[in-house]
Amino acid sequence: MKSSSICIGLLGCGNVGAALVQLLTEQHESVKRRTGLDLSIEAIAVKDLDKDRSIPLPDEVFTTDSASIVNNPEIDLIIEVMGNIEPARELILQALNLGKSVVTANKELLAAHGAELYSAAENSGVDLLFEAAVAGGIPIVRPLRESLAGEPITQIRGIINGTTNFILSRMSQDGVSFDEALKEAQELGFAELDSTYDVEGYDAGAKVAIIATLAFGVEVTSQDVQHEGISKITVEDIKFANQLGHCIKLLAVAEQKVNENGSSEVGARVYPALVPLSHPLAAVNGSFNAVFVEGDAVGELMFYGPGAGGRPTASAVFGDVIDAAGNLQRSHGALIGALDKPNMIPPENLESPFYLNLKVEDQPGVLAQVAEVFGDHGVSIQSMEQEGMGSEARLIFITHSSREKDLFSTINSLNSLSVVSSVDSVLRVIGD
Helix, strand or coil: CCCEEEEEEEECCCHHHHHHHHHHHHHHHHHHHHHCEEEEEEEEECCCCCCCCCCCCCHHHEECCHHHHHHCCCCCEEEECCCCCCCHHHHHHHHHHCCCEEEECCHHHHHHHHHHHHHHHHHHCCCEECCHHHHCCCCCHHHHHHHCCCCCEEEEEEECCHHHHHHHHHHHHHCCCHHHHHHHHHHCCCCCCCCHHHHCCHHHHHHHHHHHHHHHCECCCHHHCEECCCCCCCHHHHHHHHHCCEEEEEEEEEEEEECCCCCEEEEEEEEEEEEECCCHHHHCCCCEEEEEEEECCCEEEEEEEECCCHHHHHHHHHHHHHHHHHHHHHCCCCCCCCCECCCECCHHHCEECEEEEEEEECCCCHHHHHHHHHHHCCCCEEEEEEEEECCEEEEEEEECCEEHHHHHHHHHHHHHCCCEEEEEEEEEECCC
């Protein structure tokens, strides 16, 4: 097979960038033999030239001048793994405008400015590929862009943050507190010292914005996504969930509903939820990720694998590099297409079953008063459990599917009852 030389410029050389260089070196001859592509990294932009990265490339490959790599006419393909929105956005736009294909793992950038970048790629007829931006080594972006492009997708639910899944798994399996599990995740390198972006759902929110955009063909940004994190989840919540046949997972959810008038609405959210132990997502533990896709034609699909880490993420980047390099030789790119502005579902109209954990006075008639409040707001109770605690009792409810505005009106009324000491936990519940 006749080989084609593709010169690559790499922006960033942290864990993912260094792992990518190693992977490309290891697989160079195999890729060349199978695809005819002779891939070579010609330049790497880094912040610190003196840092030891233990990768098999000469010192002269490294530079602190990112723009010089983008503007180098000898470089065909740009890989961006530097992170943050700027200067990554400016550099990627410049590369696309110069007719260079780009591979990126930058979820934050795509969730905020994806439409601008997709349009620039289309105008130049080149690739902007980003498999690694959503779920590490799991191939979900390409299936949504290609294999499922004609599928009427109704909902996507995923565990797409390894840090929070590790924390919840440790709390569930070993009974440790949130703080203990977070500390362990930090010690193992699964969580940053400032873990807010992960544990409060912002990381998953950026990823689900990208997923919703691809699945529904609308411009969903991170600003459209509602976030609820896991920092308030207690070991007691996990214990009660288990008694009810559930576990607790941080879910990213993208859904599309068609109204009676034929128009569609899109929702994108991140929240902790009770997941039935019989559901495939319940078996996803540790730092692993999974994405569960539901469509009218295909039914149910699940994509599972490592959601983070240098080599798994580098593997996803490498797959995009080979795809983009092949497209350069064939003179065409894989385009996103036109994106409509989304008609987002009003949060108060979103529906779900709910789990509620109430602390109440342990005396006759309390349950009747509490149940009356649920009924007054049109919220139907699916199941209830009671646990005595001396002079107080714990009431655990799971409701039938209810609108959020009805549920939170119920909570406000419960908090005003003299017999209710506190509403300690409110979590959504997903079906089997």
